Structures are given as C-alpha cells and as structure tokens.
Amino acid sequence: MPRWWKSYRRKLRLRARRQWYLGRAIRRRGRLTPVADRTSAIGPDSILAFVTQRNEGVRLPYFLDYYRRLGIDHFLFVDNDSDDGSRAYLAAQPDVSLWMTTDSYKASRFGMDWIAWLLFRHGSGHWCLTVDPDEFLVYPHCDTRPLRALTDWLDSSAVKSFPAMLLDMYPRGPVTAEPYPQGANPFDIAAWFDPANYTIRKNGLYGNLWIQGGPRTRAFFGDRPEQAPALNKIPLVRWERPFVYVSSTHMLLPRALNMVYDEDGGERASGILLHAKFLSTFVDKSAEELQRGQHYADGQEYRAYHRGLQDDPDFWTHQSQRFQNWRQLEDLGLISRGNWV
Amino acid sequence: MPQPVTAPxxxxxxxxxxxxxxxxxxxxELAARMARLWTDGGARIAIHVDxxxxxxxxxGMQAALDGTGALYARRRPCEWGTFSLVEATLDAARLLLDNHPDLxxxxxxxxxxxxLxxxxxxxxxxxxxxxxxxxESVTARDVGWTVGGLNEERFTLRFPFSYRRQRRLFDRYVALQRRFKVSxxxxxxxxxxxxxxxxxxxAETLRAILGDPRRPEWDRYFRRVWVPDESYFQTLxxxxxIDVESRSLTLAKFDTQGKPYVFYDDHLPLLVGSRAFVARKIxxxxxxxxxxxxVASPGEVADHEPHTDRLEALLDRxxxxxxxxxxxxxxxxxxxxxxAENGKTARPYAVIYGFGDLFPGLAEWLEAGTGLTMHRHLLAPDQVEFAQDEAIGPGALSDSAAVRDLDPRGFLTSLIRSSPTEIGFLFSPRDRQSLNWFMATDPNARIHVATGAWIVPMLNSGMPFDDIRRAAALIxxxxxxxxxxxxxxxxKARVSRFNLADVIAQxxxxxxxxxxxLTAVEGTPGLPLPAMRxxxxxxxxxxxxANAGLRPRRMGDLRTLRAVTSGTRDAQAAAVPMPGGASGRCPPAAIPAGPPGSACPPPGPAAVPTPATAATASPRRSARSAARERP
Structure with a gap:
C-alpha cells in the first residue's frame, strides 16, 4: 500500500475519532448541572483550570491555594456526586465555577466527557490547565515567574501545548504512617520520588510518548509492567474548539499537539505534575475505588494497590530523592527549560 | 513608577x-513609560507607532507624554521582516534631525x-x-550571525510572501529559487x-545616510530584501x-527561533552585572x-563599559x-x-563480554583495579544483576527484567546518567541482545570481548549433552x-577482541x-589476576x-587451545579447591605449560604478587574469598 495512502487513511481515522469524542461530549452536556456558574468573570486572556473531583475535600484548600499563587484566574470544577461537603466548599469560592453530575465516572470516559464539554464551551482561546486535585504543576522558573510568564513565552514561541509528566511522590516509611491534615502541603509528607526509573516508548498512532515507571511500577507492576499506569501528560494547552483529550490528559487530538518533544537531540521546555496520591488518604480511597469499580481497565490498578496495601507499602528506597525545587528536577533530567532562560 | 533620572x-x-x-x-502604555525615561534623562525622542x-x-500614550516634546512620525502599518520597519525608522530619524539640528x-x-x-x-x-x-555590522559572507536563518540569500532572493502568514509559500518559494539558482x-x-x-x-553619519544621492536606488533594492531592518543601516x-564599532549598545540576543530572549525579575542581578545601557526584551x-x-552606577564603575559576557554565556548555553x-x-x-542523539549516553562505560564466564571473580577484581562500579549481568534474561546484588539500582531503577525489557535503552542510559561513578557490566551471549547495535554505535562504550568463552560454564555443569548441544546452538x-x-x-565503540584460546593461553x-x-589514573597497583575457571x-x-553437528566457531586456534587446556590439567587439579585466589596463586593458565613455541611470556611483575599486595589492594575481595574459604 502506498505510504501516502496509509497516512491519509490514518488522518481520516483520527479525525473521525476526534469528532466522535467531541460529539459524545457535546451530546452529554445536559448531564452537567450548574451549581455555581461564574464563567462571566472569565476575561479574554484568563488562564483557566479544569478539574474533576469526588470527595477530595481534604485536598481542595491547598490545591486552590497553590494554583491561585501560580496565577490561575478561574477554576472550572466538575463534582462527581461528592458527599463530604466539598461541593458546598467549592461553590463558595469566588473564582470557581462548579458543575455537578451523578453520572458514572467510567461511562463518561473517566470524566473526560464532562471536561471536554467545558473545554469546548469555555476553554477556546485560553490557556487551559487540566489537572486532578492531587496533581501540582511545577515548571522551570516556577519559583520566580508566574504561570503567565510561561504562557506568554509559549505564545511567542508559537507552541500550543506544554508537557508535564506525572511524578509520583511518596513519604519515607509506610504511606499511612503520617496523617495528612487539611490545608497542609502534601509534599511535606510525601517528599520523595524516583529520580530515573522511567520507561519511555513512542506511540506511533497518536505521536505521543508513553511513559511508565516510578514507584508504582516498581512496587506493584514488576512482573507485568505493560499494565502499569501511564505517566505522560499534556495538561497545559492553548485551547481551540476542535481540540479534544483522548485518554485522560495523556494525549490529544489533533496529534500535532502531542509533539511536545524534540527528535533531533535538542530539549524542549517541559514541566512536571507532582502527584500527591500516596498520602494517608490513599488507603481508604483505593478501597472505595475498588468497591465502585469506576476506574480504568476495571480498576486493575486499584486492585493491585489494594493487594499491595495489605502489608502497608513503603515506596522509599535508599535511591529515592527528596524533592527540593525545579532546578533539582532539571538536573536530574526530568524536566527541561529548553531555551527559556 | 521608575525613578526619573534627572542628571542632565x-x-x-x-x-x-x-x-x-x-x-x-x-x-x-509601557512604551510611554520607557519614552519618559529617555526624555527625563534629557534625550529628544521621535516615536513611530504602528x-x-x-x-x-x-x-493615551500621547497624553502620558504631554510636555516631553516627543515627536510623532507618520504612522505606517508595520509588518515584521519587511521594509516598513526601515521606513518607520527613517521617518522618525528625519523628523528628529529636522526638529533638533543640534543633536x-x-x-x-x-x-x-x-x-538599564x-x-x-x-x-x-x-x-x-x-x-x-x-x-553591529557583520559582512553577510560571515556565516553564523543569524541563528538558523538565511544569511547571504537575504540579499539575493525574492520574498513576495509573508513569513508569518504564508509560511509554507515562503519556504517553497525560497526552495524553488535555490533549485533554479535564481538570484x-x-x-x-x-x-x-x-x-x-x-x-x-x-548625527553626521545618519544625515549622510538619509541624504545619500543614490538613496532611491538603495530603497528600491532593500524593499525586496528579507528582514531589511537588520541590513539597511548596517550596509549603508x-x-x-569612517569609524564603525561593530557592536550594539542594546543587549538583544535572539534564540534559535529568531525571537528575542525575554528577561524576567530573576535576571536582575545578571542585568545589573552586565552594565549594558539598554536591554530588550523585558x-x-x-x-x-x-x-x-x-539605576545609576556607583561612582567607581560609572565609567565602565558594558561587559555582557556572563549574560551571553547563559543565553548561549x-x-x-x-x-x-x-x-x-x-x-x-x-x-x-x-x-540524532548528540551523544547516545552521558558517560563512558565498559562492557565486559565473555570474560565473566571464564573468571568468576572478575567483577570484584575489576572494581578493585579500576574504581569502576561493576554491575553483573545487567541484561540477564530473568533479573537485572546490579552491583552488590542490590534490588534497587541507581536512580531507583527496578531489578525487574520485564520493566527493563520495556525500554532497554532507557534503562541503560538512565543507569549511566544516574550513577555517581563510571560503570561497567558483564555481558554474555546468554543475556538479552537488544542493545547490541546501540552499544556498538556508541562512542562511549568500551567493549572488551572474549569470544567462545560461553562454552566454559558448560564444562562442569552436569547438564545432559543433548541440552548442552541445544543451548550451545542458541548461544x-x-x-x-x-x-x-x-x-x-x-x-563507534572502542572494541578489543580476544578468542578463548588466546585468553586461556595469556x-x-x-x-x-x-x-x-578503563582506569583514568596511571600506575594502579598491580593486582593478582582473578582465578580462572x-x-x-x-x-x-x-x-x-562438532560431531553432533554443531561446529564451534570463534574459539581461536584449536591447537593452542588443546595445548593450553591439556597442560593445565595438573594445575587445575591443585587449583580447583581454592577458587578465591587471595593467596596470590598464579592463574593456572599463566603457568607456561604449553608446547615449545607457544607464546607464554614470563609473568609480569603484577602476575606474581606477594600476598601482602593482594590483601592491601583489594581488602573487600580478600574478605570475600576468606568468607568463601571458611566452610
């Protein structure tokens, strides 16, 4: 088969897939009930954050605080049937627009249908950060420059998407040893990470890199690493109507947005999402998620955690590193400033 | 608001x-603030607004600059990379010189x-x-002023398409002109x-440029030149x-994409240190x-010239x-x-192929002799064998073979990058072979090969001959x-090759x-050779x-092999019970037992060490062999 025909066919197929994802998000827009709609406060160049949450009340104060300091102008939350009071908390925040739904997380493409609709409706023309409440963006110079400095620079470089891989953070000692108090910095407890334990492969169809590894693979998936969760993410995108996330925020369509890496040996700018999953809250959460069976691949991941959690896992090894700042991550080669000096 | 500088x-x-x-x-708004900085300092200003x-x-800008005497040139639509920018500058310069003849x-x-x-x-x-x-005025033949753009071709090609809006047409038309050598x-x-x-x-030079009798001709020509604002004044x-100093008083460097570097708050100390007069872009x-x-310079450095080396080094990096x-x-x-890796690996590393089958204590021996961190069989099919039998390697790498095999290249390069010292590892045909091309084409690899050594562990393995034959064929x-x-x-790797016969003989x-x-420092103390199997x-x-249909290859000269292995039989009998070799015993094969004429040089000074040197040079190894001899 001629090459051009193959690539043309792939183009058609990916376009169909993109339109299908977009279509189902638009079709399901009615499942979102607005609780607090403050989207009229969004300015023409506001930086927006899109978040799905369920019973994350403990984490939300620090989460909002962290991203407000970075320079997020408006948060768009989808609450999936919380019963811990977090919905009321969010609805009371002045810079939060909140929707709620009682739909199945799993049947909504793991929440991506909801987010896709909000991005379609409100994201176009803005820099949009799509994260979970346990993900904290760290980018080069984030200690001295606000997020807008980064997005301005990306704009001037004609770059539309910014990669930030997920970095699993864990405490020293058993995960349950130190309880996480509301509002505290989770990385005071989960301060450690794996510096170089990552496998990278290229996904030919979507053009993205597929990164796995870290403590989860090491502890839970040593014998079947293909099933370990993916860590590559592209959370920050200058959104346009036709864009759509394919699988969580791991990859996007059109596929040009996934080309966030340099293939000629140079380095592009990239950041990291510090993942505060492994806190004391994790054990209950994983039991609950296992019960609900609402997670990816039939919650295989959570089943593995649950098995591992029986004997209270300790991810810490003598090769773990304690998180200091973005410069440390750059020296380790986890992120890069590219030519953003 | 910045403090106005009132010094006349x-x-x-x-x-x-x-x-x-x-x-x-x-x-x-910002431009008005900058303009006020200039006029407050006593400069005359002419402004061109797109x-x-x-x-x-x-x-709003004009209101903000009320009373400063700012002049405004006729407004033209400006587009990056076109002559409109030169025209705007020319207009403003003409306006300035006409209104202030004393400049x-x-x-x-x-x-x-x-x-600044x-x-x-x-x-x-x-x-x-x-x-x-x-x-700054560099001859266009001096390739390298522009970063990743056109050099001399700016002056000889035609550019009817907009670079920003019609990028594809722009590129294609340039390629077409190159192809047909149109200029x-x-x-x-x-x-x-x-x-x-x-x-x-x-002002004198500028007036001469403005009043050049052939200016209509120059303008007509530069109208079609690519990015004329970077060549018009520089050429004229x-x-x-008569006195050109080819440097700019404005600190403005361009990145690989041709856009100016932007400065942020955290650059403040660098900008202060650069002593440049003007910086862009902020x-x-x-x-x-x-x-x-x-900010006014303190008295002793007020006369200092700009020295932007440190800042430029940062930008170059x-x-x-x-x-x-x-x-x-x-x-x-x-x-x-x-x-396209620009360096497949971060650092040199050693790959010891085959020798490990022949010398069981080789890794410890090399570690003591070279200071390298010697891992065992990193690419072993069932488990990664890190040095000291660690379960977690440098960078928190897992010892799971399945994880490693997902991305073997990533595994090796991460290991090399996160190890505190240079590393080496044992390799054999029994291991995963997926990195062979990667290592062979990597200039950082030092590959030491002993061919045919894989047969040695089979000798006393007790395996049935049929199994040996099958395994031997695969290996x-x-x-x-x-x-x-x-x-x-x-x-591209540095490779040294020996065959089994040669290694056993010498x-x-x-x-x-x-x-x-593998040793960086010269003159390492001589160690006794490790014991041979x-x-x-x-x-x-x-x-x-061979009789079973499998012709052994790359074993070296069979006659030599026969000579050195049969001759060692007596020595072996004595040597086998004490494999540690800490007592300074000569390796069996080093004892010249071959037929006359076979090359067995006298053992070097290090080959017959005293027990004392052996113990001091490798305390860990002697401890290990002592432990092994205890039972």
Missing part, C-alpha cells in the same frame, strides 16, 4: 546631545527596550568615543552587511562612516525590573540546550531519533550475531589491557559438539 547630559564636559527613535507596536495600534491607546547622536530603540543605566551615563560614554558609530543582483557599491537593528549612530553605514510583568532600572540537549538524556521533551548464534555487529562499518594480556584502558575438557567438548 551635560554632567560631563563633552557636548553629547542624544536623540532617540522609538518604534512601538503594542503595549503603548498604524495597526488601537487609536485609544495612541491617544550629536541618534539611537534606535523599541518600546520594549528598557534603559541613566541616559547621562550613556552620554558620557558616547562623549568618550567621539565620532564613533556603534552599530537578483546586488547593486554596485553595496557590500551586504547584517547586524542588530538597535544601533546608535552619530559602511559607505558613510517581560511586561517583570515589575521588579521596571522598578529597579535605570540555553541555545545549546535547545539545539543539542544533554547527551544521554531521554525524557518527556527530548526523545531523539536514532542517530553461539547470539554470539555470531553480536560479532557481526562489531564487524560492521558503523561501529590471560594477563587482555586483563591488563582492560584495567589499563577449570577449563580442562574444553577441547573434547568442542569435538563432541
């Missing part, structure tokens, strides 16, 4: 009267240029260099020069100036910079990182294609494939060479394999 330009005796032409496109700027903002210097700035030092310091600097034109002539009398568009000329100044949100500059990256790094934003095929990789013309030769090649019976086994 006449603070120094030299009569410098500075004029400024300022081009603004957007963010006029015709596309919103009228409200322009009115001695004119400086071109933009609305995003921030004066007071205007008075700039004026006294200019006074110290009477009659000199500060304009337009450069007018006689012009020598194309390139340089930064932020210059500072004497060579016709009219991020509009960099409040600390706008609040701090311009950034460009290098963007273009070439860090060698041996594979990450989310650097995933080089094969052979030998793997070895032949590896050797064919090493024989290819693409090999083990000190490859081992000394190994230690010598019992090799008696190799030849009968080989013959048996």
């Amino acid at each position: 330009p006449s603070a120094r005796p030299a009569p410098v009267r500075l004029g400024v032409t300022m081009l603004c496109h957007d963010n006029l 015709a596309k700027a919103p009228p409200g903002a322009v009115a 001695t210097h004119v400086m071109a700035v933009s609305g995003a240029c921030l004066p 030092r007071p205007v008075s310091e700039l004026c006294s600097f200019l006074a110290r260099h009477q009659g000199r034109d500060f304009i 337009r002539p450069i007018p006689r009398g012009l020598v194309p020069h390139l340089g930064s568009q932020w210059w500072c000329l004497t 100044v060579r016709r009219h100036s 991020w509009p949100g960099a409040q600390a910079l706008y609040d701090h500059f311009p 950034a460009a290098d990182r963007r273009l070439r990256g860090r060698p041996g790094l594979y990450m989310q934003s650097r995933f080089p294609r094969k052979d 030998q095929r793997a070895e032949i494939e590896f050797l064919s990789v090493l024989d290819s013309v693409w090999v 083990p000190q030769v490859p081992l000394r060479q190994m230690v010598h090649g 019992n090799v008696a019976g190799v030849v009968p086994l080989l013959r048996r394999l």
